[in-house]
Amino acid sequence: xxxxxLIAAVDPAxxxxxxxxxxxxxxxxxxxxxASLLPHMKVVRDCRFHCDPHAPAHGCLDGCDQTKSRRxxxxxxxxxxxxxxxxGATEDRVVGALDLERALTRGEKGFEPGLLARAHRGFLYxxxxxxxxxxxxxxxxxxxxxxxxxxEREGLSVRHPARFVLIGSGNPEEGELRPQLLDRFGLSVEVxxxxxxxxxxxxxxxxxxxxxxxxxxxxxxxxxGAQIRDLITSARKRLRAVKVDDETLELMSKLCMVLGADxxxxxxxxxxxxxxxxxxxxxxxxxxxxxxxVAPMALRxxxxxxxxxxxxxxxxxxxxxxxVLAA
Numbered sequence: 174x175x176x177x178x179l180i181a182a183v184d185p186a187x188x189x190x191x192x193x194x195x196x197x198x199x200x201x202x203x204x205x206x207x208a209s210l211l212p213h214m215k216v217v218r219d220c221r222f223h224c225d226p227h228a229p230a231h232g233c234l235d236g237c238d239q240t241k242s243r244r245x246x247x248x249x250x251x252x253x254x255x256x257x258x259x260x261g262a263t264e265d266r267v268v269g270a271l272d273l274e275r276a277l278t279r280g281e282k283g284f285e286p287g288l289l290a291r292a293h294r295g296f297l298y299x300x301x302x303x304x305x306x307x308x309x310x311x312x313x314x315x316x317x318x319x320x321x322x323x324x325e326r327e328g329l330s331v332r333h334p335a336r337f338v339l340i341g342s343g344n345p346e347e348g349e350l351r352p353q354l355l356d357r358f359g360l361s362v363e364v365x366x367x368x369x370x371x372x373x374x375x376x377x378x379x380x381x382x383x384x385x386x387x388x389x390x391x392x393x394x395x396x397x398g399a400q401i402r403d404l405i406t407s408a409r410k411r412l413r414a415v416k417v418d419d420e421t422l423e424l425m426s427k428l429c430m431v432l433g434a435d436x437x438x439x440x441x442x443x444x445x446x447x448x449x450x451x452x453x454x455x456x457x458x459x460x461x462x463x464x465x466x467v468a469p470m471a472l473r474x475x476x477x478x479x480x481x482x483x484x485x486x487x488x489x490x491x492x493x494x495x496x497v498l499a500a
Contacts, residue, residue, distance in 0.1 A: 174200070176450070177360045177470050178207055179401075181338050183408045184449040187442060188359030189339035191302070191350070191474065198364045199376075200342040204298050208255035210398055212406045214294060218247040221286050222333050223254070223294045230334040234284055254295030256288050256337075260304055267309060269333075271326045284331045289322045292337040302341035303350040310354050313339070317357050359442045360467075361474035363487070408452040415448045417459045424464060424497055431493045434475045443471040461498055468494050 177190045192200045217224040220235045226248035229237035240246055258267065269290055272283030288297070299305060305313075316322050322335040341358065343350065355361070367373050383390040425443050434440075444459075446467040451459045473486040 174203055174362045174364050176453075176466070177362050178203065178340075179405065179408075179453055180360065180446050180449040180467070181340070182207065182211060182405050183452055184412060184445055185336075185338045187445050187449065188357060189341070191355060191358035191361040192340070192342040192364060193345050193361070194342070194364030195366050196344055198366055200364055201298075201300050204296075204340050204342065205255065205257075207296070208252065210401045210405070211253040211255075212402055212409075213250045214253050215248045216251050216294075218249045222290050223251075225294070232332070234331065234333055254291055254293075256292040256295065256297050258288055258297055258299045260299075260301055260306075262288065262309070264308065264312065268312065268322055268324050269331070271324060271329055271331060284324070286333070287322075289316060289335040289337075290333055293333075293335050295337055296340055297337045298340045299342075301343050301347065302354070303343040303345075303348045307351075310351055314353055314357065355474050356438070358474065360446060360470040362470050363473075404453060407455075408449065411455070411457075412449060412452045415451050415457060415459060417444055417448060421447075421459050421461070421464065424461070428464075428468060428493055428497045429472065431497060432472060432476055432490065434472055435477070436475075439472050439475045443468060446471050465494050465498065 174190075174192055174194075177192075181187055181190050192204075194200050214223075215226055217226050217229060217235075217237045220229075220233065220237050222230060222233060222235065222237075224230050224233050224235070224237040224246075226246040229240075229246065231238055233239075237246060265287065267288050269287035270285045272285070316335050317339060320334060320336045321332055323330065323332045325331075339358065341350075341354075367376070379390075382393075422444065425440050425447070429437075429440050429443070443464070447459045447463040450463045450467050451457075454463070456463070469487045469490045472490055476486050476489065
């Protein structure tokens with residue numbers, strides 16, 4: 174799970190991470206902790222939509238694109254947003270609300286940005302995503318496909334960019350996730366309760382240390398957090414230089430063909446995630462070990478169910494990887 178989150182932080186184009194797992198395994202804790210590990214980003218000062226000062230969004234409601242044509246924009250460095258989308262959130266809270274009274278009386282488009290605007294250029298996290306109401310799922314599918322949020326009320330229309338990395342978590346026992354939404358996640362991982370005694374004891378120690386003195390706990394782990402932040406920053410810089418040779422591309426396509434993965438989205442995700450994994454390792458070329466490591470998380474949610482094969486998707490992928498790489 175941690176490796177998948179780092180991959181998504183290095184290359185947001187991968188499409189986000191879906192985390193399935195038992196209750197109480199730290200899924201939400203890991204996602205929310207990601208916020209403090211991400212390098213800060215540059216935004217236009219006082220822009221509610223986190224516009225990039227070097228490339229403000231066209232038609233920005235705060236006028237960033239118009240200001241840039243006249244003078245240099247004032248930029249500030251802010252933490253990358255990691256926004257929680259609660260299950261009980263109303264549609265207006267998610268997409269934003271139009272001030273109809275202001276529009277009717279003064280002829281101005283008053284708009285209060287919602288969670289999608291806050292998550293732009295950052296991460297949107299949905300805990301128990303499999304319990305999300307259908308109309309919000311449809312809304313997220315539209316925004317994820319277009320990268321733009323459109324709000325229409327009583328003949329008025331407002332649009333703004335909404336590009337974010339979607340992170341979801343859920344317990345499969347509490348309901349299935351709609352296939353259309355699951356397909357939008359680039360990576361999918363499964364988290365299980367640790368069965369190693371030393372791991373469980375270490376979790377207890379760290380949790381107890383945090384509850385006794387949170388400030389001291391943060392100081393103790395500050396250096397490790399800084400190392401991970403530097404790792405993400407350096408991986409982003411070298412990502413474009415990481416090469417994927419034709420032989421490795423053929424292995425990826427052959428693997429997807431052997432598994433019967435639908436469409437080409439699996440291969441694209443496999444290529445991008447293997448490249449990001451290589452960048453995290455400091456490698457300049459994607460190797461078989463990178464493909465082997467990311468294949469389960471890139472393909473496990475894209476396989477058709479085989480009623481004649483009772484083994485799980487991860488087992489099927491590992492078996493196929495062994496066959497393809499050995500050939």
